[in-house]
Amino acid sequence: MINPGKTLSADDQPAEFWLGIEQFNQGDYYACHDTLEAIWLAAIPSEQAFYQGILQISVGLYHLTNCNWRGAAILLGEGSNRLNAYDDIHGGIQVSHLVDQTTDWLSALQTTGPDQVRKLAAVLSDHSLTGTDSGVNEDWKKLITPKIKLA
Numbered sequence: 001m002i003n004p005g006k007t008l009s010a011d012d013q014p015a016e017f018w019l020g021i022e023q024f025n026q027g028d029y030y031a032c033h034d035t036l037e038a039i040w041l042a043a044i045p046s047e048q049a050f051y052q053g054i055l056q057i058s059v060g061l062y063h064l065t066n067c068n069w070r071g072a073a074i075l076l077g078e079g080s081n082r083l084n085a086y087d088d089i090h091g092g093i094q095v096s097h098l099v100d101q102t103t104d105w106l107s108a109l110q111t112t113g114p115d116q117v118r119k120l121a122a123v124l125s126d127h128s129l130t131g132t133d134s135g136v137n138e139d140w141k142k143l144i145t146p147k148i149k150l151a
Contacts, residue, residue: 007091008090008092010091010151016038023035025147025148027125036051040055050083050095053078057075057079057098059079060074063075065125069113080106092151094150098149101144108120120140
């Protein structure tokens with residue numbers, strides 16, 4: 001656990017952090033990266049991995065929407081690993097919820113492989129496809145579009 005006993009609270013976050021969370025939750029993953037990058041670079045060392053983890057997950061999802069299997073797999077894995085070092089609730093968000101969702105998408109991505117990434121990317125981009133598309137893997141129907149929940 002990074003910095004045990006000291007948890008970053010929601011009150012400690014700059015307004016830009018909440019804008020980045022909103023962008024993430026709207027599926028605007030690239031804008032989220034741009035917004036949070038300045039916070040990450042200016043953060044104290046014990047908090048940098050927190051922001052970097054969210055950034056990496058955001059960029060991983062961006063890569064998935066662009067059918068970049070390798071980039072998505074690497075960044076979703078690295079981002080969730082970074083966030084695993086923090087408490088379930090940290091910085092005003094439910095970290096464990098984000099990690100669980102990311103792990104589900106990473107597992108689907110790894111099972112899918114590069115040849116089927118377009119179909120999985122379509123599920124992320126338009127989650128309504130899961131109910132009607134007979135070509136969608138049954139396991140993908142259980143995937144939830146990643147959202148960052150506030151604590």
